[in-house]
Amino acid sequence: MILFNPKKYDGADVDPKTREILLKTIDFFEKKGLKKIKEDDQLSVWYDDFLEFFKKEKVFATLLTPSGYGESDSRWDMWRIAKMNEILGFYGLCYWYTWQVSILGLGPIWMCATEEMKHRAAKLLKDGGIFAFGLSEKEHGADIYGTDMMLYPKGDGTYVARGDKYYIGNGNEAALVSVFAKMADTGEYVFFAVDSKHPSYECVKKISTSGVRQAYVAEFALHDYPITEADILARGQLGWDSSLNTVNVGKYQLGWASIGICTHAFYEAMDHAANRNLYGKFVTDFPHVKKIFTEAYARLAAMRLFGLRACDYMRTADAKDRRYLLYNPIQKMKVTMEGEKVVGLLHEVTAARGFEQDTYFEMAIRDI
Structure with a gap:
């Protein structure tokens, strides 16, 4: 299955250090549990626990510090950054948000600041700072x-x-x-x-x-x-260019957040329908529900496939290879809009259950 599944993800597609970070992040949220995630969401609690975890595991420092400014395993790699975007979106967009705006804040620093400022930023990342x-x-x-x-x-x-x-x-x-x-x-x-x-x-x-x-x-x-x-x-001109290039890098993350949200919503909707029996049939056996799930899966799979290709072009971009300039805005705009369609389709299945406060789906409706 092409979709992210926290129960089965083994990190085989990334290096050992990245695998360790991603698996620990999944474990953090699985141990926290949906009930606590929703309680914090409803109370608008500032996520000190999450930021403390990122600080302890040096997640910001490892994933958002370019080579040469941090530890030997630190590097700015859009592939593993995309993986983290998807995971954070899967568990809650608010967690993704503090990560994503830190990426935006770091953009002008890594692109054009003095060496002194870059080393200062690296030290702050090591200390668990957000941007x-x-x-x-x-x-x-x-x-x-x-x-x-x-x-x-x-x-x-x-x-x-x-x-x-x-x-x-x-x-x-x-x-x-x-x-x-x-x-x-x-x-x-x-x-x-x-x-x-x-x-x-x-x-x-x-x-x-x-x-x-x-x-x-x-x-x-x-x-x-x-x-x-x-x-x-x-x-x-450098100031102007760095503002636009930072948006290019940072807003690309929006598509991966939508993919994460839709994936969790898809699983929750499927679980709800598969365990609900109406008129002597499980809801997943109704022809129109089969059609909805098939379309939602197809759209979500396409979102993810496009995101993976866009990630390739972000990683290989240079002065001559500028394909990312085409794929990036589509990732930001079209993939996120498809996410709205996916959640809308799934909501036809979950119906009133999708508004209940103990579900992830209720959060997906607001955040997508």
């Missing part, structure tokens, strides 16, 4: 041409940052936030890094969302936040 990506703003959304965050020169080689960002994951606890802005004097684009615990950083509020309840989606403001040359990640 954030300060791009969108309340007034402008994804229109980064119109960003109002400004970096003001002080005349002595240093700067202060003023402005706010909106809908920023991990904005409450990020060890570093990569912030996109403009130079106040020239209008030049610039990326710089800030610490969410600095007194000039204000976490304004948690934005309430129907999905990823445990995640912290923040609005934050910088009030004359002091910036030095060491904090600047990129300027001008």
Whole structure:
């Protein structure tokens, strides 16, 4: 069977260290159990237990640190990153969310920061730190041409940052936030890094969302936040390019999260139908239900096959091989939209049961 199954996954498709991390992650969630996962979701509990587990097992450090900046088994490898995306989506999108926005936050750092900043990020990852990506703003959304965050020169080689960002994951606890802005004097684009615990950083509020309840989606403001040359990640064209390339890398993860969600929802729907007897028949024997499951499986298998091919092109990309630029946006947009169709189909089977609070399916409906 092409779908991920935590009961049967043996990690044969990855190296030993990655296998160890993935199997331990599966074990963490299996021991936590669906009941506790749902309780935490309903109470919007910040996932300290999950982040502590990732810190203990050095998951962030191993999977999100490029070669040469961490331990010998650390590397940025889209294949094993995709595997983790799928597993986290399978158990709960909120867990995937803190992982994914950390990937976004790290993008400008690994692409164009100074060596000093890269080593600083590697140390923070080793310490279990999470990251954030300060791009969108309340007034402008994804229109980064119109960003109002400004970096003001002080005349002595240093700067202060003023402005706010909106809908920023991990904005409450990020060890570093990569912030996109403009130079106040020239209008030049610039990326710089800030610490969410600095007194000039204000976490304004948690934005309430129907999905990823445990995640912290923040609005934050910088009030004359002091910036030095060491904090600047990129300027001008490089700053602009790194924002788009970070989105290319980070938003690709959305497709794998949808695949994970749909897979768990598929199993739960099948289990429900196979154990429900109506009119003297098991629900899985009804012709229209067979059709629904067949279509849902076909769509889900196609999602996963496309994701695997997109992952290949992400791994092999270079200045000449740019096929990822075609596959990546389709992975982000079309695969996730297919995920909505899959959950919709399965909901025709689960019906009212899909809304009950003790099911994974109820969470899938909100998060997909």
